[in-house]
Amino acid sequence: MKPAHASKGAATREVIVARALEISAERGLDALTIGMLAEATGMSKSGVFAHFGSREDLQLAVLDGAAREFTEQVFVPALRERRGLPRLLAILERWMQRTLADGIRRACPIGAAAVEFDDRPGPVRERVLGYVLHLRREVARAVQIAIEQEHLQPGLDAHQLAFELHALMTAFVLELKLFGPEAAESRVRSSLARILGSLATPAAASPAH
Amino acid sequence: MKPAHASKGAATREVIVARALEISAERGLDALTIGMLAEATGMSKSGVFAHFGSREDLQLAVLDGAAREFTEQVFVPALRERRGLPRLLAILERWMQRTLADGIRRACPIGAAAVEFDDRPGPVRERVLGYVLHLRREVARAVQIAIEQEHLQPGLDAHQLAFELHALMTAFVLELKLFGPEAAESRVRSSLARILGSLATPAAASPAH
DNA sequence: CGAATATTAGCACGATCGTTCGTTTTAATT
DNA sequence: AATTAAAACGAACGATCGTGCTAATATTCG
Numbered sequence: 001m002k003p004a005h006a007s008k009g010a011a012t013r014e015v016i017v018a019r020a021l022e023i024s025a026e027r028g029l030d031a032l033t034i035g036m037l038a039e040a041t042g043m044s045k046s047g048v049f050a051h052f053g054s055r056e057d058l059q060l061a062v063l064d065g066a067a068r069e070f071t072e073q074v075f076v077p078a079l080r081e082r083r084g085l086p087r088l089l090a091i092l093e094r095w096m097q098r099t100l101a102d103g104i105r106r107a108c109p110i111g112a113a114a115v116e117f118d119d120r121p122g123p124v125r126e127r128v129l130g131y132v133l134h135l136r137r138e139v140a141r142a143v144q145i146a147i148e149q150e151h152l153q154p155g156l157d158a159h160q161l162a163f164e165l166h167a168l169m170t171a172f173v174l175e176l177k178l179f180g181p182e183a184a185e186s187r188v189r190s191s192l193a194r195i196l197g198s199l200a201t202p203a204a205a206s207p208a209h
Numbered sequence: 210m211k212p213a214h215a216s217k218g219a220a221t222r223e224v225i226v227a228r229a230l231e232i233s234a235e236r237g238l239d240a241l242t243i244g245m246l247a248e249a250t251g252m253s254k255s256g257v258f259a260h261f262g263s264r265e266d267l268q269l270a271v272l273d274g275a276a277r278e279f280t281e282q283v284f285v286p287a288l289r290e291r292r293g294l295p296r297l298l299a300i301l302e303r304w305m306q307r308t309l310a311d312g313i314r315r316a317c318p319i320g321a322a323a324v325e326f327d328d329r330p331g332p333v334r335e336r337v338l339g340y341v342l343h344l345r346r347e348v349a350r351a352v353q354i355a356i357e358q359e360h361l362q363p364g365l366d367a368h369q370l371a372f373e374l375h376a377l378m379t380a381f382v383l384e385l386k387l388f389g390p391e392a393a394e395s396r397v398r399s400s401l402a403r404i405l406g407s408l409a410t411p412a413a414a415s416p417a418h
Numbered sequence: 419c420g421a422a423t424a425t426t427a428g429c430a431c432g433a434t435c436g437t438t439c440g441t442t443t444t445a446a447t448t
Numbered sequence: 449a450a451t452t453a454a455a456a457c458g459a460a461c462g463a464t465c466g467t468g469c470t471a472a473t474a475t476t477c478g
Contacts, residue, residue: 008445009455026328034436047456055436115324118386119235129387163396167380175372177327178338187372198407217475256426264466
């Protein structure tokens with residue numbers, strides 16, 4: 001029954017989504033238009049459109065792709081680090097490097113979409129908020145593990161610290177545009193050192209390399 | 210030379226800008242279209258358009274209005290507080306209340322515009338970044354005064370703390386959409402208490418009312 | 419009050435948007 | 449190689465955008 005011969009279609013769809021990710025990372029999710037996407041891939045407008053039943057489905061596909069990319073580039077590699085503070089630091093470090101990558105551009109599309117769609121009800125908004133929530137929970141989980149490993153102080157509220165770290169990484173994007181990469185990186189590292197330094201247990205020596 | 214009889218024109222222009230402020234606060238600066246602005250004010254599209262030579266000039270006028278409103282609602286009243294930590298706390302408190310006002314909506318249009326236009330060169334982007342920079346400097350100045358008044362620790366980097374406070378208030382907006390006003394306010398107050406509490410001089414008793 | 423001028427409406431333009439539809443080309447199956 | 453299904457194209461649609469241009473209306477000044 002399943003016509004297992006759906007090869008070419010899925011392949012070009014991946015190409016389209018990949019290109020769409022680059023565009024929406026630079027210019028935002030609703031600046032991403034089907035026309036420019038067609039031109040960027042060398043296809044016709046209707047050819048691109050056919051792969052997604054609607055513009056909204058395209059936006060959802062881009063969000064899914066962005067979340068997958070973020071997980072692969074940040075969370076998965078961090079899993080190779082030791083449980084606790086090292087893993088948490090690895091997450092933050094890779095998050096920062098990802099934001100820095102490719103010059104000034106390449107902000108997190110999901111973070112940008114969260115601002116763009118926060119007042120526009122619909123499936124896009126809900127999926128964006130869902131992914132932001134997921135990200136927050138993952139960070140909180142890493143913090144919780146660091147507490148259990150006695151790398152961070154026992155009484156600590158994991159979600160509160162996750163909130164502050166998330167705020168810091170979000171502010172990093174704006175700081176990049178305002179003051180450039182060096183100043184922004186320096187600011188974030190200072191804050192990170194102060195926050196985590198004041199919350200670490202005396203046992204955990206954390207020389208933020 | 211100056212035909213000092215420009216009364217009606219300036220008046221309706223103010224009305225238009227005021228209405229434009231509400232719309233762009235809810236939906237963003239480039240969702241603000243001349244057509245919807247005409248409908249919202251009961252005028253014709255070209256009637257609205259005539260007051261601004263171009264859409265770009267309209268956007269600049271909205272930015273100026275937003276900055277003026279923010280100054281009037283946050284900085285000016287805070288000047289009535291005593292120099293130092295009380296004034297800094299007043300700024301943050303009024304900033305928070307302003308963000309909370311009018312239900313969930315009414316995010317700072319400038320903060321939203323900073324994300325929308327950060328990759329689009331032009332006069333709008335430059336003015337947005339200018340206002341963000343101004344805001345940051347004002348906060349840093351308040352911090353500096355608090356240091357000089359010996360309310361905050363002497364060695365402190367005023368701009369670094371201003372960065373963290375700005376990050377916190379920016380994160381507050383997203384937290385509002387994600388978790389609602391009560392949770393968001395609680396999160397921000399916790400962070401504020403921890404940050405300022407750890408940086409205050411022992412002399413300054415700061416019961417965050 | 420009448421004349422001058424500032425303000426608004428009405429209409430049309432080119433461009434671009436998402437979307438639909440029929441056709442043609444390309445790929446997979448028999 | 450012939451048949452069938454998937455994939456891409458090309459043209460057109462209605463809508464909406466910003467922006468001119470001209471005529472009608474308010475408002476102000478002499």
